[in-house]
Amino acid sequence: MTDMASLMEDRAAAKVISDNLRKPVDWDSPKIARNIKKRYAAERRFKIYGLVAIGIALLALCMLATSIGSKGYSAFYQTYVQLEVHFDPAVIDPDGTGDPAVIGRANFDGLIKQSLRDRFPDVTSRSDKRDLYGIVSGGASYDLRERVLENPSLIGQTRTIWLISGDDFDMLNKGYIDPTVAEGDRRLNDQEVSWYNDLVEAGAVEKQFHTRFFTSGDSREPELAGIWGAAVGSFYTLLVTLALSFPIGVLAAVYLEEFAPKNRFTQIVEVNINNLAAVPSIVFGLLGLEVYLNVMHLPRSAPVVGGLTLALMTLPTIIIASRAAIKAVPPSIRQAALGLGASPVQTVTHHVLPLAMPGILTGTIIGMAQALGETAPLLMIGMVAFIVDIPGGALDPATVLPVQIYLWADSPERAFVEKTSAAIMVLLAFLVLMNGLAVYLRKKFERKW
Amino acid sequence: MKKTLAVAALMSVAFAGAAEARDQIRIVGSSTVFPFATAVAEEFGKTTSFKTPVIESTGSGGGLKLFCAGVGEQHPDITNASRRIKKSEVEKCAENGISEVTEVKVGYDGIVLSNSNAAPQLDLTKEQIFLALAKTVPSKDGQSLVDNFYTTWSEIDPSLPDVKIEVLGPPPTSGTRDAFTELVLEEACEEFPVIAALEETNKDQFKAVCAGVREDGGYVEAGENDNLIVQKLEANHDALGIFGFSFLDQNGDKLQGSLIGGVAPTFEAISAGDYPVSRSLYFYVKNAHVGTIPGIKEYLAEFTAEKAFGEEGYLADRGLIPMDAAEREAVRNAAMNLSPLSM
Numbered sequence: 001m002t003d004m005a006s007l008m009e010d011r012a013a014a015k016v017i018s019d020n021l022r023k024p025v026d027w028d029s030p031k032i033a034r035n036i037k038k039r040y041a042a043e044r045r046f047k048i049y050g051l052v053a054i055g056i057a058l059l060a061l062c063m064l065a066t067s068i069g070s071k072g073y074s075a076f077y078q079t080y081v082q083l084e085v086h087f088d089p090a091v092i093d094p095d096g097t098g099d100p101a102v103i104g105r106a107n108f109d110g111l112i113k114q115s116l117r118d119r120f121p122d123v124t125s126r127s128d129k130r131d132l133y134g135i136v137s138g139g140a141s142y143d144l145r146e147r148v149l150e151n152p153s154l155i156g157q158t159r160t161i162w163l164i165s166g167d168d169f170d171m172l173n174k175g176y177i178d179p180t181v182a183e184g185d186r187r188l189n190d191q192e193v194s195w196y197n198d199l200v201e202a203g204a205v206e207k208q209f210h211t212r213f214f215t216s217g218d219s220r221e222p223e224l225a226g227i228w229g230a231a232v233g234s235f236y237t238l239l240v241t242l243a244l245s246f247p248i249g250v251l252a253a254v255y256l257e258e259f260a261p262k263n264r265f266t267q268i269v270e271v272n273i274n275n276l277a278a279v280p281s282i283v284f285g286l287l288g289l290e291v292y293l294n295v296m297h298l299p300r301s302a303p304v305v306g307g308l309t310l311a312l313m314t315l316p317t318i319i320i321a322s323r324a325a326i327k328a329v330p331p332s333i334r335q336a337a338l339g340l341g342a343s344p345v346q347t348v349t350h351h352v353l354p355l356a357m358p359g360i361l362t363g364t365i366i367g368m369a370q371a372l373g374e375t376a377p378l379l380m381i382g383m384v385a386f387i388v389d390i391p392g393g394a395l396d397p398a399t400v401l402p403v404q405i406y407l408w409a410d411s412p413e414r415a416f417v418e419k420t421s422a423a424i425m426v427l428l429a430f431l432v433l434m435n436g437l438a439v440y441l442r443k444k445f446e447r448k449w
Numbered sequence: 450m451k452k453t454l455a456v457a458a459l460m461s462v463a464f465a466g467a468a469e470a471r472d473q474i475r476i477v478g479s480s481t482v483f484p485f486a487t488a489v490a491e492e493f494g495k496t497t498s499f500k501t502p503v504i505e506s507t508g509s510g511g512g513l514k515l516f517c518a519g520v521g522e523q524h525p526d527i528t529n530a531s532r533r534i535k536k537s538e539v540e541k542c543a544e545n546g547i548s549e550v551t552e553v554k555v556g557y558d559g560i561v562l563s564n565s566n567a568a569p570q571l572d573l574t575k576e577q578i579f580l581a582l583a584k585t586v587p588s589k590d591g592q593s594l595v596d597n598f599y600t601t602w603s604e605i606d607p608s609l610p611d612v613k614i615e616v617l618g619p620p621p622t623s624g625t626r627d628a629f630t631e632l633v634l635e636e637a638c639e640e641f642p643v644i645a646a647l648e649e650t651n652k653d654q655f656k657a658v659c660a661g662v663r664e665d666g667g668y669v670e671a672g673e674n675d676n677l678i679v680q681k682l683e684a685n686h687d688a689l690g691i692f693g694f695s696f697l698d699q700n701g702d703k704l705q706g707s708l709i710g711g712v713a714p715t716f717e718a719i720s721a722g723d724y725p726v727s728r729s730l731y732f733y734v735k736n737a738h739v740g741t742i743p744g745i746k747e748y749l750a751e752f753t754a755e756k757a758f759g760e761e762g763y764l765a766d767r768g769l770i771p772m773d774a775a776e777r778e779a780v781r782n783a784a785m786n787l788s789p790l791s792m
Contacts, residue, residue: 386487388501
């Protein structure tokens with residue numbers, strides 16, 4: 001009975017609709033026109049929202065880039081001072097032995113001080129002399145020594161040489177110290193500023209490209225500090241991370257995706273891997289401290305420990321990305337391989353993995369980029385440290401690029417502000433490079449089915 | 450096969466610096482001593498045939514914990530501290546077989562309360578600072594303790610400017626904060642009769658009141674990064690910041706130190722002991738490691754040389770305030786003889 005009634009109702013409704021359909025639509029009626037206008041407006045609004053969102057994101061990026069760039073670009077240049085240096089044989093090699101060991105021990109600092117005193121002969125008091133010596137960096141004597149060791153014929157000659165300047169002097173030359181404020185309120189006194197003006201007038205002050213920033217390790221003298229030590233540390237750390245997390249991550253993904261039975265246990269494993277990807281990185285640092293340092297007694301501050309710790313952090317990223325890439329390989333490929341007599345292992349190694357590789361590599365590179373920018377877990381295992389020597393291997397003490405940025409940001413000397421920004425620029429350049437490589441690999445090897 | 454070889458080659462490069470006995474001094478500890486210790490370490494590495502020591506900035510407490518964990522090359526040789534070692538820490542050391550520790554006093558560090566030099570310079574007393582920063586303060590009539598109700602400096606004293614109380618300072622984990630609490634707040638609180646009376650009746654509450662810092666926004670914990678505080682002070686002329694003297698020394702064109710008890714934080718005033726908020730800096734050496742780890746004695750010699758921690762040494766250039774000549778002599782002798790600390 002009810003069936004009958006509902007059938008009748010349906011029929012009635014269908015008739016109304018078909019009647020309406022048969023009636024021609026009046027496209028010019030004001031109601032339709034309003035409707036169409038409203039729809040176009042909604043479309044335009046939606047586009048504008050999207051543009052605003054992109055605009056905000058770009059603005060934030062621009063602000064970051066300009067603030068870092070404007071502060072940091074000056075760190076790639078360093079002030080040099082031209083001085084006449086007399087390579088006094090009595091100081092360098094009094095007995096005329098020509099022995100590099102004797103020359104290496106000579107007081108080159110004294111030579112520079114002597115030439116500064118010659119340049120400004122009216123400076124006599126002890127404290128004034130101390131100020132005077134600040135014009136040239138303490139590191140200049142090492143440059144001078146190398147120059148003489150390379151070319152011993154310099155001994156006895158007088159040469160005009162560009163010497164690296166001290167940090168305060170460099171800041172003045174770059175305009176970070178304002179010589180017009182009251183004398184007591186700035187790092188350099190009136191006399192030092194007058195020496196500077198005197199040297200500028202003589203054309204003896206110049207900014208040169210600061211190669212040392214890229215070739216030397218950390219230093220407490222801003223003008224001598226460089227990022228090479230941290231870059232090498234980052235390299236060894238990432239090497240260990242990659243060597244560990246890539247094979248383990250890919251094998252785990254292959255097993256879970258291709259071989260594991262779908263049961264409660266594998267579900268739990270899956271949920272846990274996804275959870276691990278969201279664990280704060282400091283937790284991995286604590287784990288590293290406990291396992292690698294306290295139990296396994298690996299050396300503190302070594303890239304090998306940093307790499308092992310970061311590998312734990314990168315594993316979930318690699319596993320998740322690899323599983324997605326393996327899942328994207330169509331089942332027909334597997335079926336065809338199995339149908340032609342390939343064993344399951346052959347199917348995976350000959351067909352599935354090569355086809356999934358672009359996705360796996362993209363995930364790995366993104367994981368590595370994450371590891372490159374990480375500091376928190378390294379704090380716990382002693383890689384946040386002042387290390388001057390360039391590490392020679394994964395067991396030598398080392399720091400990494402982001403840690404170097406953190407340490408410089410915390411240093412009182414004014415000149416470290418620009419070094420901090422410059423180091424950030426270098427780190428960002430590496431990150432852009434790695435992410436660019438990931439995009440390239442994806443574009444180049446990606447296959448569409 | 451080729452790939453395996455390449456990986457093997459890379460790995461052997463990575464592990465080239467095999468794990469031999471440690472030939473490098475390892476130092477941990479205070480972030481306040483860090484800039485001075487690193488300067489000495491760098492000079493030491495350049496002028497001697499030893500490797501440059503590795504220095505970690507872990508904070509005074511964290512450093513002493515690592516230092517006292519045991520004897521052996523996996524433990525640090527030296528720890529820096531911006532306060533003296535505590536009795537409990539000495540006992541902890543002894544428990545782990547570290548019976549002989551040499552204490553080396555490095556010099557002094559002033560803690561400054563400073564603001565942008567676009568704002569008027571303040572002249573504060575310790576009591577005024579306490580009233581501005583403590584969590585609980587004496588009520589208007591001085592009879593009871595209430596939550597801090599002061600919102601502007603002029604409410605504390607009409608002679609002070611009518612600006613909001615906003616002080617940026619280090620978090621409780623910092624040695625600077627410990628020292629500031631001890632030297633300013635704990636000293637000032639005894640001057641208020643209602644708090645001093647507590648010392649007799651309720652010692653725990655007395656301690657809590659004296660060391661408690663307000664959490665209603667008047668005191669902002671700005672992290673351990675002193676440069677950050679400096680930048681914030683430049684932007685906000687009403688705010689004051691608490692940090693070590695070396696940061697004021699480096700930023701004299703932007704900031705000015707407030708007078709405390711009528712004394713300005715200058716190099717001379719701190720070194721003469723006139724400026725009331727200054728503390729001693731130390732480092733501690735594990736005597737058992739001298740001889741096993743090469744270079745420790747030479748490092749001590751470098752640190753205690755006149756050209757380093759002396760009146761005109763390179764550490765003074767970095768903002769360390771040196772001790773007087775007689776004290777330096779005594780410290781140097783004690784360090785060179787490795788006279789063990791006794792408490």
